[in-house]
Amino acid sequence: MPNREPDDQLLSAALGRSNDCPPLTDLEGLLQEGAPITLKRHVEGCPHCQTELHMLRSFTSNEIAEDEQPAVNAIAARLKARPTTGATNEAVANEPRQPWWKRAFEVRWLSPAAATLAIALVVAGVAIELRRGRQPAIAIGAGTTEVLRSSAITILSPIGDLRERPMEIRWEAAPNAVRYRVRIIEVDHAEVWSTDATSPRVGLPATVEALIVPSKTFVVQVAAFGASGQKIAESETARFRLLQKVYTR
Amino acid sequence: MEAVSDEELVGRYRAASGGRKEDFLNQLFERHHTRVAAWCYRMTGDVDAATDFAQEVFLKAFQNLESFRGQSKFTTWLYSIARNHCMDALKSRAAGPILAGEAALERTPDVRTGDVLLTMERRETEEVVRQLMREALDETEAKVMTLHYVHELPLDAVTRTLNLTNASGAKAYVVSARRKLARAFSLWKEREEHRREGGHAESRA
Secondary structure, eight states, X not given: OOOOOHHHHHHHHHHSOOTTOOOHHHHGGGGSTTOOHHHHHHHHTOHHHHHHHHHHHHHHHOOOOGGGHHHHXXXXXXXXXXXXXXXXXXXXXXXXXXXXXXXXXXXXXXXXXXXXXXXXXXXXXXXXXXXXXXXXXXXXXXXXXXXXXXXXXXXXXXXXXXXXXXXXXXXOOOTTOOEEEEEEEETTOOEEEEEEEXXXXXXXXXXXXXXXXXXXXEEEEEEEEOTTSOEEEEBOOEEEEEOOOSSOO | OOOOOHHHHHHHHHHOOTHHHHHHHHHHHHHHHHHXXXXXXXXXXXXXXXXXXXXXXXXXXXXXXXXXXXXXXXXXXXXXHXXXXXXXXXXXXXXXXXXXXXXXXXXXXXXXXXXXXXXXXXXXXXXXXXXXXXHHOOHHHXXXXXXXXXXXXXXXXXXXXXXOOSTTTHHHHHHHHHHHHHHHHHHHHHHXXXXXXXXXXXXXX
């Protein structure tokens, strides 16, 4: 994976999707006769669209190179064989074979063994949570301040798959916090942006918004600091991703 | 008899009920499983991982089949699912250490465009780099750079995706492209300095 140094980010931005780049549904037209000339001209001068078109063409043409044919055959065979019930007894084996994807649409009753296991897991989970709740807070310095547990700060937004670019980061305020350190990082931990805030929300500058490109996952982290400058709480990492606008109506 | 199109099969799937639905899914799977298998293999280079990826792609596609509205061809829709799924999965896997070869590549000193770029406005810089790329790189180099730096594909996946047959695959293209860019950038810088000096001389005259 590329190491995200300034030059690499620049290359990524310069090669990335621009506002002029058409959606995939338009690029699809270039695989057929009669595509608009303006579209052709754009693609001729745009490495990003050329690459997209190359990948789309290679997928749709379904041409398989000689050296990859054995692997593709093996994958295809495994996909077809992927079972089914996996049962060995004769009664089940005599049932019609069921494709694996069909099972995704089914709701099955839990078998008694699975139900027992599920109950055991729930009991174990509750027990662990109760034990966690009894753990003492960690003392700092003279023991007058408490460190909140690492999950004390909850990121409210942005989280998950987003249809629109986020314009701000919001989180639940931590008691006794006088300052927050907010970071946006990439999944490889390269920092995209960071800032300090005194309230539990911060707006994103336009330059940062521009870096939030579709399909790329980012991570938000917030740390809270007390009056003495000591870190008193930290958020879990929250991931978000801007969805690619390909099939919007 | 004329074959039923994928889009029509999806329409029939929607209109069907019970076991009939399964028939249409079967047909779509039969038609497309090798292209999905090939795509996933190019992304991963590994039969086991590719089988898992391909299975996940079909599950996603079939579970979201109701959302397919025919605004694109079915193959394009399936491609977008396969592409996004594999790229996301590869990115999440790549949180680990950088491969030795790639790390060495990133440290190659003579392919850096230099700190000067940092002194320019970001938007202006991007435009300059975009222009230099158009002028300096051939089509394959541009595709390799896009797949590696924009889509963050590992170099071996880039090699397979573009079916590169040279000995060191995509890595050679990245090295070559970065050197060309560095050269193009220093030429551009010289031109800019000349232009500025010319401008100053004219204003003094």
